Amino acid sequence: MIDAHCHLNFEEFDDTREEIIKESKKEFKYIVDCGASIEGNKRSLALHEKYPTFIKSTIGYHPIYAGVDNKERVNETLNQIVDNLDDVHAIGEIGLDFATARPEDELRRQHNVFHQLLTLACEYDMPIVLHVREAEQHALDIVKKYTSLPDVIFHCFSGKKETAIEAVDYGYYISFATNALFSKKHKQNMKKVPLENMLTETDSPYLSPVKGEPNKPANIRKTIERIARTKNVEFDEIEHITERNAMRVYSL
Numbered sequence: 001m002i003d004a005h006c007h008l009n010f011e012e013f014d015d016t017r018e019e020i021i022k023e024s025k026k027e028f029k030y031i032v033d034c035g036a037s038i039e040g041n042k043r044s045l046a047l048h049e050k051y052p053t054f055i056k057s058t059i060g061y062h063p064i065y066a067g068v069d070n071k072e073r074v075n076e077t078l079n080q081i082v083d084n085l086d087d088v089h090a091i092g093e094i095g096l097d098f099a100t101a102r103p104e105d106e107l108r109r110q111h112n113v114f115h116q117l118l119t120l121a122c123e124y125d126m127p128i129v130l131h132v133r134e135a136e137q138h139a140l141d142i143v144k145k146y147t148s149l150p151d152v153i154f155h156c157f158s159g160k161k162e163t164a165i166e167a168v169d170y171g172y173y174i175s176f177a178t179n180a181l182f183s184k185k186h187k188q189n190m191k192k193v194p195l196e197n198m199l200t201e202t203d204s205p206y207l208s209p210v211k212g213e214p215n216k217p218a219n220i221r222k223t224i225e226r227i228a229r230t231k232n233v234e235f236d237e238i239e240h241i242t243e244r245n246a247m248r249v250y251s252l
């Protein structure tokens with residue numbers, strides 16, 4: 001099993017991280033830890049350095065920060081990403097976040113940084129992990145113009161099924177997180193997305209299926225179970241295929 005996207009580097013895990021990693025090693029082949037800011041990227045890289053064969057890292061720039069940071073900070077983050085590409089498996093999370101109303105200049109900055117990161121991903125031949133909220137089709141319309149991107153993952157995809165289908169047509173991956181356990185929309189998307197284009201993740205500590213508890217990689221079982229029920233395919237087959245997909249897209 002592989003958790004294709006989580007944030008074990010977050011301080012929420014400072015007291016439990018070692019225990020969770022020890023437990024996860026029994027079931028998981030790899031955990032893909034994701035950075036979303038300069039500090040988070042540093043923590044993710046450090047975590048990979050501590051567990052080089054088990055924790056794999058992706059580093060990025062969350063659009064919420066990209067939208068408010070000044071030019072120096074943007075450049076600092078982009079340089080950090082480029083400087084560490086040898087140690088990571090994708091650029092992400094990056095993207096667009098329109099979930100809350102934001103001023104025009106913030107949206108413009110999100111777009112600017114997004115385009116810069118997409119250009120870098122093409123230049124360095126790196127797959128990207130997309131964080132997109134309330135802008136899925138819009139982001140797809142942007143990304144598909146970057147035809148030399150090696151691979152695209154829609155992390156925690158919560159868009160419409162038409163967007164999912166088009167993304168699959170482009171060969172992109174749709175990643176289902178633990179929030180897919182409870183919603184009809186995600187169930188529809190699970191039906192439409194072929195297993196070959198699917199990944200599973202927890203986005204820990206977010207999206208916990210257990211109230212009052214932070215999410216953890218072990219909960220990925222619940223997502224795989226729901227995909228298995230929805231597609232009427234054995235758990236083991238889903239596990240096997242999504243694991244293989246994660247290894248392929250992240251070059252693990």
Ligand SMILES: [Zn+2]
Nearest residue numbers: 005034093203
């Ligand atoms: Zn995330």
